[in-house]
Amino acid sequence: MANLNLTLKVWRQLNADDHGRIETYEAKNIPNEASFLEMLDIVNERILVDGGEPIHFDHDCREGICGMCSLTINGIPHGKDKGVTVCQLHMRSFKDGDTIWIEPFRSRVFPILRDLMVDRTAFDRIIEAGGYIDIRTGAAQDANNLPVEKDKAEAAFEAAACIGCAACVAACKNSSAMLFVSAKAAHLNYLPQGAPEKQKRTLAMVRQMDAEGFGNCTNQYECEAVCPKEISADNIAKLNRDYVISSAKEAVG
Amino acid sequence: MSALSCCNNSAPFRFWNSSIGKKIIVALTGIILVGYLAGHLVGNLLIFQGEHAFNEYAHFLQTMLHGYGVWIARIVLLGTLVLHVVATIQLTLANRIARNIQYQCPDTVTATVSSRMMIWSGSTILAFIVFHILHYTVRVSPTLAELGENNPHAMVITGFSNVLVSLFYIVAISLLCSHLSHGVGSIFQTLGLRSHKTALAIDLLSRAYALAIWLGFISIPVAIMVFGFGK
Structure with missing residues (x-):
């Protein structure tokens, strides 16, 4: 050619x-x-x-x-x-x-x-706010010793495929970071190692996301359509759900 | 100061000020408004049942719960509407600020036209609601006010015999249809009740509901204007 x-x-x-x-x-x-x-x-x-x-x-x-x-x-x-x-x-x-x-x-x-280079450290600050597990969870063989339901393991694995490129924010008509935040939260929240800190993590990551000044999701699914890792907007639904439950638990104490 | 900072940290305040919390409010108020539309439509369609049925229904609404019922409904709906409108305006403003510089060559992959004009369809519907209440509830026109007291059926026929009124009604209901086609499905996603397994069904439900509401409401002015119903 x-x-x-x-x-x-x-x-x-x-x-x-x-x-x-x-x-x-x-x-x-x-x-x-x-x-x-x-x-x-x-x-x-x-x-x-x-x-x-x-x-x-x-x-x-x-x-x-x-x-x-x-x-x-x-x-x-x-x-x-x-x-x-x-x-x-x-x-x-x-x-x-x-x-x-x-x-x-x-x-x-x-x-x-x-030119075409942007500063994406806002994503790092969201991870710093809660995108981690506080304790050492062991090496590879320890992970294999812990039974994880197949559905959850797969959902966590798919969410973990997020490479944090920020195409979701760039594609969103509102510059919302919901796909990134929801993938990073779901990746840990699904797993037994991450689940104990689910409430703390969900609230901290969403609050950091809001503090950074990202827009709000309007369910147009542009993020899902452009994501190079094809992260599902199902994670956003899960984050919404987890945020409501976590807020209620926090309010009750 | 201390009282204010106490309020700022309260759970409802934090929830309202969070992106997801505010969207949850939009979704929950949306459910009430979507449900109300179905009830309102069913009542309206009684007009085709005849003058007696429609006027009986109007009388029932005015007198249910010793006349308190209609006021309870009005207050709940007004409160719901105010929350829905204030939250969506605040969210939209925040969204505009977040994308402060637009793309020189913008493109859209999958977002529907309806989803992209929610604020415009919504504000037209809001303007229509104000007009609609002045028209048929407050009845600023003396003719309609007199008819409304004695014969609500005739009030509707006379009201829709005005071309401009009917046209505005049809435009507003069409935008309502657009608003619902995105809004109903959005309720499920925002409340965390949608997944890729149910996405298609929810999308179809959303569009079907919007279409049913559109056909139902439009049928009345169309019957009066085009087919001379009730004249």
């Missing part, structure tokens, strides 16, 4: 205080087999040769498991392909002559560091 000639509309912003703007780049002769990030690497090399400032973007493992890459492509976080991060998106998904809009993950809670 012939190589692609594309037009890129890229968000450029010097720092959090800068206003930022869309700039246009021609991406000529891009191989089909390149990943989306490799395409940006090629474009950046050419910008460097021309003496310009390359486009800054986050990336790390480039195999879909670290959660670092964070590009909104044509309005959809990680692009329109289902169940992949942007590093796993390949240029064969695009056609010759396409115009591609590349923007950062948008949320007031994630200040733009530069």
Whole structure:
């Protein structure tokens, strides 16, 4: 197949205080087999040769498991392909002559560091608030010694697949972090090691989420649709349920 | 100061001020309003049963529980509506602030149009409710006020004989249908009663309920305006 000639509309912003703007780049002769990030690497090399400032973007493992890459492509976080991060998106998904809009993950809670890089430490603070187990629960063989119902084990495992990339926040019309928080809470709340601290964890994580200034879930399921790990919105229903029960228990004392 | 800080830490205050807590209030008040609509519709449809049945029903509403019943219903519904509206406005404002910069090239994967215009369908319905109460409950029009006292059936026929009234009614009920198609399903998710196993059934129930409410309410002005019912 012939190589692609594309037009890129890229968000450029010097720092959090800068206003930022869309700039246009021609991406000529891009191989089909390149990943989306490799395409940006090629474009950046050419910008460097021309003496310009390359486009800054986050990336790390480039195999879909670290959660670092964070590009909104044509309005959809990680692009329109289902169940992949942007590093796993390949240029064969695009056609010759396409115009591609590349923007950062948008949320007031994630200040733009530069161009397409955003500061997602709000997620770390939510984990610090309750996304852990207080005691040592042992090594691998200890986990296997503890019986866990199959349904719960699977639900916990699926929730644990969350890589914390924040595509859910970026896709949500309200910048809500409910899918992330609910997955991280469910992952531990389902398991016997995490269940004793369920009430404390649920309240602390939701309160931190609110304190960060994320929006409120309006049940549109955009998060579930774009999640590269296909985390289910069932976790959000569970978080709602757990939050009500935990609040009631706290009020009663 | 101390009294205020005591209130700020109270359980109901914290619940109301949390994102999930406020949404739970929206869902619970939503249940009351959704249930009320069904009752209101069934009562309204008595108009097709004839003048006697409808006026008997109106008389029953006015006199049930020695006349206290209608006031209990009004106070409960008004309180419910105020909570629903205040909570949703606060949530919407917070949502706008959270996405302070919009995408230059926005796209939507799965969110329905109805789910994205809830605040607009909701505020039109609110404006309609104010009009509807002034129209048929307070009866600001002297003609309707006189008819309302003696013959509620004739009041409805006369009321809907006005083209503008009927058109506004149809627009408002259509937006109500849109509001319900997202709202009914949302109740289940917000209360934690939805999962991928029930998602399709809940979505269908939500749309079917919205459609039933739409058809039921629209049938009255359409019968009067188009088919000359009651004239």
